[in-house]
Amino acid sequence: MHQPAPTADLLHRTVPAPAGRLHLVEQGTGPLVLLVHGFPESWYSWRHQLPALAAAGYRAVALDVRGYGRSSRPARSDAYRMVELVEDNLAVVRALGEEQAVVVGHDWGSGIAATSALLHPEVFRAVALLSVPYTPPGGPRPSDAFAQLGGDEEFYVSYFQEPGRAEAEIEPDVRGWLAGFFAALSADTMPGPGRPSPHFVTRAGGRLRDRFPDDRLPAWLTEADLDVYAGEFERTGLTGALNRYRNIDRDWQDLAPHAGAPIQQPSLFIGGALDATTTWMAGAIDALPTALPRLASAHLLDGCGHWVQQERPDQVNRLLTTWLGTLPS
Template sequence: MHQPAPPADLRHRTIEAPAGRLHLVEQGAGPLVLLVHGFPESWYSWRRQLPALAAAGYRAVAFDVRGYGRSSKPAGTDAYRMLDLVADNVALVRALGEETAVVVGHDWGANIAATSALLHPEVFRAVGLLSVPYAPPGGPRPTDVFARMGGDQEFYVSYFKEPGRAEAEMEPDVRGWLAGFYAAMSADTMPADGAPDPHFVDRDGGRLRDRFPDGRLPAWLTEDDLDVYAGEFERTGLTGALNRYRAMDRDWEDLAPHAGAPIEQPALFVGGALDASTTWMAEAIDAFPVTLPGLTAAHVLDGCGHWIQQERPDEVNHLLTSWLASLPG
């Protein structure tokens, strides 16, 4: 399996954290910017941002979230609670010898970044959210919300929640499954309007991949890139990644004391106009004046899907570095 050669100055390290160990990759020197990936990804999702942030004068650090890649994979769904993921982020900042950091996340990483900023404003001085807007804790129990979605179809989050069920679909052909999942949510390969929505499965034994588009990879994903992602998940399996979905009700209980709480620090949001996360959560974006009173920039990129920093790396890099340069201190 051929993998792209990393930049010569990309540094890999493993540090001790509540997860056990966390694998990180860093580039550059300067103020710390912590990059948190989503599902089903790894530190590699930030390969285009690390050199750009380093060139702009920042110490850019991307890492494998617990359950992924070369980081530890604790047993049991409770080990993937949001509070534990936030504790990993704090431990990373401390292990890197820093007092504060800017935290930037994509997909689930955006939720982890937002909660890190909410619970530890003394550590995370600003927060950048890609694809998934901030929605404060509170409201109905997540399992109940997702169970009501889709009518005679089942929402993918509910599908993921039953241990072993999604793994049985994904793990016999990890590479093919990932290729289809990435294509289903990319602007240039997503299903056409009117086609079955790949965020849902048929309740009578359906699979997500039944709705994935066939054929070419999205433009942002090379065969070599896919090899990197597939190689990690073929080695680790998908359970650690899926446990994030399985811990959502526990998060709802843990974060109840913070129901409705805003994030006060400077914030950035960048979404894709063709991403379901942007359209389904339009009310959360509309609420930013209340929920993100420190928001300094918000952008929705026309013609962009879910994998925003990989689909549109140059544009996202420009937005990130411009925003970082505008921050106090």
């Protein structure tokens, strides 16, 4: 049974970054491990990893990604393109007085971590990706590809594109929406086989939350945990977080010079076997030995959904610390 993560030793700080400031939470001393969250989360999604990494001899640092929590929220939508978030990661490493870091990402954070490693191998010496495998840049324009999914229904990434549209659904009841979204993608509360997918909306006025479970929280999420997430988004709104989705075509253009490029640093992948992402991207997982030539191992955790480091903290902590222990110091 996993024990709640201690918080007494956590150090909160802000550091200068290209868009203003970034909020970090730090624990431990040793080689730097930078933890990058996804949507719709915050540094808090790494609450179980910070003490485990610190105990294993690492300087664990979880940030609020630009647009989230106590980090700066630029007004321009294009301020959330991938190359700018990579610059934020570089700024964190420099602000902490370090020269290199291992970068670990979940969900959108996986893409940010992978791109950081791709563009700056001299700084990011190894990369661990959770839930979303690395796919080299290239291929069709993302907005075109997503628009073709779902037939009579609209894929959630397309639904998020229009400024203000998803905000109008979420912000009147942030806490309730988050509870449903977390539950919809968790192994113990996700809709069963044959139920409508929570990743799509009906095109005629549909909402994502119409397909969310609304009767219970997943086992990993306490009311107090939900209060933390909801409190941040009630204060900041969702636009900064959603702007990440609104830059997928800009990312495609920015990274075109790196089409097909593998990541050469040591790497690790961890996903949930019940996560729709690992099903949709099964081909990318199979191709990881080519995309990540120094992949140590890839793990699909049985009975686990999308929120891997929160659903299975002990297992993820063991995999991370064992892998970190194999890296050159």
